[in-house]
Amino acid sequence: MEYFTGTDTNPIRVAIIGSGPSAFYAAEFLLSAPGYVVEVDMFERLPSPFGLVRGGVAPDHPKIKTVTRAFERTAGHERFRFFGNVEFGHGITYHDITAHYHAVIYATGAQTDRRLNIPGEDLRNSHAATEFVAWYNGHPDYAHLSFDLSQERVAVIGNGNVAVDVARILARTPDELRQTDIADYALEALAQSKVKEIIVVGRRGPAQAKFTSLELKELGALAEADVVIDPQELELDPLSAEYLRSGESRTAVRNFEIFQEFAQNRPLNKPKRIILRFLLSPVEFIGTDRVEAIRLVKNEICERGHFMSPCPTEEYEIMPVGLVFRSIGYQGVPLPSVPFDDQQGIIPNKRGRVINEHGERRRGEYAVGWIKRGATGIIGSNKPDAQETIEYLLRDMTFHQHFCPANPARDAIVDLLERRGIRYVTYNDWRLLDRLELERGEAVGRPRVKFTSVSEMLNALDSLRQTAALRA
Ligand code: NAP
Secondary structure, eight states, X not given: OOOOSSSSSSOEEEEEEOOSHHHHHHHHHHHTOTTOOEEEEEEOSSSSOOTHHHHTSOTTOHHHHTTHHHHHHHHTSTTEEEEBTOOBTTTBOHHXXXXXXXXXXXXXXXXXXXXXXXXXXXXXXXXXXXXXXXHHTTOTTTTTOOOOTTOSEEEEXXXXXXXXXXXXXXXSOHHHHHTTTOOHHHHHHHHTOOOOEEEEEOSSOTTSOOOOHHHHHHHTTOTTEEEEOOGGGGOXXXXXXXXHHHTOOHHHHHHHHHHHHHHHSOOOOOSEEEEEEOSEEEEEEEOSSBOOEEEEEEEEEEEXXXXXXXXXXXXXXXXXXXXXXXXXXXXXXXXXXXXXXXXXXXXXXXXXXXXXTTSOEEEEEEEOTHHHHOSOSOGGGHHHHHHHHHHHHHHHHHTXXXXXXXXXXTTHHHHHHHHTTOOOBOXXXXXXXXXXXXXXHHHTTSSOOOOOSHHHHHHHHHHHHHHHHHHO
């Protein structure tokens, strides 16, 4: 018998894989959908939630992180459950999901970096910026890394906000960093840093930089770093000049004004310098034991289709640097049993509905966030993105386009995890960890001292339980 799924007696059961902003926005839309009763179980590989808000947003941007207050409210909903420390494909499989839920939403983000694919890219001291970011944010998978901060000249390749974050963190003083929730080992390493010059390299011109204006302007307000642009770098080619004149992108116009301010400012001889360079593409990282220099080709802007593309000239430049961060974008990674578009680094989908290699819909499967659309946009961009997916999901439920779970009882998944001996972390457990991190911070006059390993988190929870048991 077909009956409507989404009532008190027959709620829609949805599993969300991942716990970053897009996951929480999706959960919020599901739990507040008028006319539908939905139960949401969120599965996260780490014991801690919030994805890139915890592991990606720069530690010196605490305001951006306050978005977690809204996620907290969602997590407090009676029909929401969090299963941390449970990895899709290991702790819980695709088959388990189809056996217990009506639908699944993949919200796994973009967990790896894009590659330049040039010689020397894997030399020592050449790193993906994404790894550096995850390291200084205390992500357990990256906490063991080390970076050679004894180098004085560093290049950051890319003109996006991640490149700005990396340049800014390298330029901050230990005192500035101490006031943030940066991982304690990163604080220590950066306090010993010898980095003096940070060169941010864009393959296109100042009119095409992808920085948001607020982030760009912030570079000019660093306590101990000057921002330097040679005014010649701001001489525009006709295409870029016309683009700015058209006012098509307010950000591009505003960014260009900021670049001009930077170029006019006289350097104050602060101990560090951030130098902005444009129209240069790395073609080779040069070095024997480690990166010693980058060979770059000079580009000019040319029209290819509708885009202002970087077209190489015959001119080359050698830039001596001892450390490189490649900041040219994030990319998604495939999930077991789920289709994947290698070219775009996303789960193939039409407006959030997952499709197979023939373009046909995969019943019950949806995507949100960066794994749906690629690594673009700010945290808030995930709200309309998740809304679109959830609208389709609910519509599909009405037409019975969902998995037909053999075992939809709410407790069944808990029984399964326990039978398998999987040590899952609930949202209440996370709240305890959160409080401990804040207390550890308070003890040393910092906003938070993060746990940076999974075992550390699980041990801390065990200790709390033992103490509670002794008291009882
Ligand atoms: P992004 O904004 O896409 O920037 C990537 C940069 O890499 C672009 O300048 C791009 O140049 C360049 N690039 C790509 N391929 C290249 C190649 N082969 N050689 C040289 N350069 C290359 O990516 P992102 O900085 O990783 O940021 C990801 C998203 O997160 C963005 O939407 C960003 O705004 C957001 N984010 C926001 C904040 C914030 O709001 N504070 C902080 C961090 C990140 P082209 O433009 O020529 O392609």
